[in-house]
Structures are given as C-alpha cells and as structure tokens.
Amino acid sequence: MENIKYSKPLVYDIEAMQNLVSPEVEKGLILYRTPSEMATTIRSYIVAKDQGQIIGFVALHIHSVTLAEVRSLIVKEEYRKVGIGQNLVKRALDEASALGLKEVLTLTYHKSLFEKIGFHEIPKESIPEQKIWADCIRCKHFPICDEVSLIIKL
Numbered sequence: 718m719e720n721i722k723y724s725k726p727l728v729y730d731i732e733a734m735q736n737l738v739s740p741e742v743e744k745g746l747i748l749y750r751t752p753s754e755m756a757t758t759i760r761s762y763i764v765a766k767d768q769g770q771i772i773g774f775v776a777l778h779i780h781s782v783t784l785a786e787v788r789s790l791i792v793k794e795e796y797r798k799v800g801i802g803q804n805l806v807k808r809a810l811d812e813a814s815a816l817g818l819k820e821v822l823t824l825t826y827h828k829s830l831f832e833k834i835g836f837h838e839i840p841k842e843s844i845p846e847q848k849i850w851a852d853c854i855r856c857k858h859f860p861i862c863d864e865v866s867l868i869i870k871l
C-alpha cells in the first residue's frame with residue numbers, strides 16, 4: 718500500500734474520523750470522543766489517507782514527562798491486514814521519541830500487532846491511575862475488561 722499517505726489531521730478531518738470510528742465505538746472496541754474532545758487533542762493524532770480519504774488513525778496521548786500512550790487505533794475494514802495499523806503505531810512511536818518520551822503504553826485486544834513492533838505485556842496494575850479514571854471508567858466494559866496492557870521502551 719505505497720499510495721497511503723500519513724499526516725497530521727486538521728480540525729476539518731474530525732467528522733470523517735468520527736464516521737470511520739463509529740462502528741467500532743458501537744461494538745465497544747473504541748471509546749467515543751466528542752468532536753470538541755478530539756479538537757482539543759487534535760495534535761495527538763496521525764491519520765492515514767488514501768487519495769485524500771481518511772482510512773485510519775491513531776493518537777499519542779502524553780501521561781507524564783516519561784510516559785505516553787498509543788490509543789484510538791483504527792483502520793477501515795477493507796484496508797486491514799496490510800500493515801497500515803503497524804505503520805500508524807510506528808509513526809506514533811517516532812513522535813514520542815522525538816518529544817523525548819521514554820516509554821509508550823497501550824491497552825488493546827490486538828496484542829500480537831503490538832508485540833510485532835516490540836511492545837511487551839505488563840500487568841494491568843501498572844497502568845497509570847489517571848488513565849483508569851479518565852478513560853476506562855467511560856468504557857462499557859469497565860471494570861471487567863479483556864484488554865491487555867503492553868509497553869515499549871524508546
């Protein structure tokens with residue numbers, strides 16, 4: 718998929734990003750974020766586009782001076798399994814590294830994808846409390862959640 722372009726989104730892209738994510742939000746795989754919430758954090762996102770259309774994205778959320786989190790990873794169904802998800806995560810890691818962060822965490826149902834990039838599983842108790850209270854508590858699977866937490870050192 719050499720024609721896929723990766724870039725930072727504009728606020729005008731939020732509507733397309735929300736449309737892309739809505740089936741996964743309904744399944745409870747991705748947390749719903751309002752347009753305002755997405756606008757506030759627009760700089761954290763990286764989008765993948767095919768001929769100008771958004772077909773995937775990821776967010777890099779900073780928790781502390783050392784720790785960031787990869788979250789909201791999504792790739793449009795017909796574009797899956799060709800490496801776009803991994804490319805998005807790798808670009809988020811490059812950004813984290815450029816910012817001087819030391820570790821990147823993720824909570825996911827897709828453990829193998831992250832392990833292929835170099836993440837390793839850690840106990841859920843290692844997740845920062847602010848993550849639990851800001852995000853997990855809004856999830857329909859909270860507190861019984863099958864996601865695993867993984868981390869990578871940069």
Ligand SMILES: CC(C)(COP(=O)(O)OP(=O)(O)OC[C@H]1O[C@@H](n2cnc3c(N)ncnc32)[C@H](O)[C@@H]1OP(=O)(O)O)[C@@H](O)C(=O)NCCC(=O)NCCS
Nearest residue numbers: 741746790791792797798799800801802803825827829830
């Ligand atoms: C999770 C998700 C983002 C993955 O996106 P993706 O673009 O399919 O990811 P990749 O193509 O990089 O990797 C997916 C699989 O395809 C494999 N793959 C990648 N390139 C490949 C290629 N050229 N040929 C064959 N297989 C390939 C990967 O090794 C990976 O295998 P795995 O499932 O055994 O780990 C996508 O499935 C999705 O949007 N799911 C719904 C939302 C969701 O669950 N998000 C996760 C939140 S953490």
